[in-house]
Amino acid sequence: MIIEFDEKQPIYLQIMDLIKRDIVSGKLKGGDKLPSVREMAEKLKVNPNTVQRAYQELEREKVTFTQRGMGTFITKDEGMISALKKKMAKDVLDAFINGMRELGFSGDEILHIVKNYVEKGDPDWISY
Amino acid sequence: MIIEFDEKQPIYLQIMDLIKRDIVSGKLKGGDKLPSVREMAEKLKVNPNTVQRAYQELEREKVTFTQRGMGTFITKDEGMISALKKKMAKDVLDAFINGMRELGFSGDEILHIVKNYVEKGDPDWISY
Amino acid sequence: MIIEFDEKQPIYLQIMDLIKRDIVSGKLKGGDKLPSVREMAEKLKVNPNTVQRAYQELEREKVTFTQRGMGTFITKDEGMISALKKKMAKDVLDAFINGMRELGFSGDEILHIVKNYVEKGDPDWISY
Amino acid sequence: MIIEFDEKQPIYLQIMDLIKRDIVSGKLKGGDKLPSVREMAEKLKVNPNTVQRAYQELEREKVTFTQRGMGTFITKDEGMISALKKKMAKDVLDAFINGMRELGFSGDEILHIVKNYVEKGDPDWISY
């Protein structure tokens, strides 16, 4: 796993995002143990402090919980996980809608395009 | 107009994108004159050479054309403009579909969400 | 100002507490600027990172806000400040009531003692 | 019984305090026998010498007395016990009053708060 970090966002935020994505996509499930701070730091080639910060913020957001001396674990609160998924999906959705509107597409046009893309694999741009 | 340039992409490419967006969204129309290289450089606070390069590439892509002594103009070829729009919309659309699939949504679910969002202003996440 | 830090609690928490006490007691008012991270670090003889962390947590708790390049300021939200005061007073009060109950005093006895202490400067322990 | 010892105070003083609290709260009564030095040392997981010292100091303070071959007993002097109780209560009381004054509360306000807390279970912070 080779990760490239964006320069425009703090690394600890990107690590948080990485983990959230794995939770939401189901790669990580409630109760799963995250790699230790040191392991993760080595894997990602960043300083342990940076991973530590990411883990701490995740815990504050109730996405994970820690057991002293045992490690950091994904929350077992399914409501929290589904809320996370909604939040992340909402961000993706908003970026899309705004992007399309900026390009001059109306709501109906956006729906038409998505519909055709999803159902036929072809956006059907005809008439735009 | 304050533009923030990304560090991960050459500025001339970002300027090209800026202009393409204005064309696609209709702010700039076929035949419209672009600001002179110097004006644009001053407005964006970049080196005139950078703007010059952006203009050159846009002309090579047939998005603009130049008239000696007159300036640079947006192409009047509506086919070119609509192709541009499709190309940019396709990028936004792919980013969206991929983003949603990474979050674990199926095509049908994506369509359902967009439909509800566009028609009711609410994605209706129920059951995800 | 010489501060002695307790070893049983992280220094950054103690710094947060210090600032909160100054807010609650009125030494610091809404809108007041805190010393810069570096100044405070020098004054308290701790590492700037430690002060930085305290300031960041305070901001997350909405006790302060920061203006990039300008500094860190006490919130102007009087509701927040009065909530802070109540929260801290509640902690002091609970510690007192629990401490007295552990010593075997009843609620009425506690009230009697406080009343005499406040009004006459003498707890009047008679009969306990 | 798991006891956490403070690092900032000699353990023997903390053991003394533990016993004094049990006397004051009534868990230990006049004439009750304390566990042997060895038993207590084992229970608290400390060196017997440390317990020995605590017992010696308690005896010097007339809180306990020893009978050769029998063990260590709580004093039967009720005056001593009630003086002990007053002394400990005074410490708790002073910490409370000082804490509240530091937060900016007046004597009347403190009394009002304690009264409401004791009588209604609610401090009634209104207007502070």
Added chain:
DNA sequence: GTGGTCTAGACCACT
């Protein structure tokens, strides 16, 4: 000058 992020490396409590 201001806060924000990061690396490097240390020491701590707890399991």
Added chain:
DNA sequence: GTGGTCTAGACCACT
């Protein structure tokens, strides 16, 4: 071994 805190010192964006 695990997370938590701290120091020392660097570089960044923004005012």
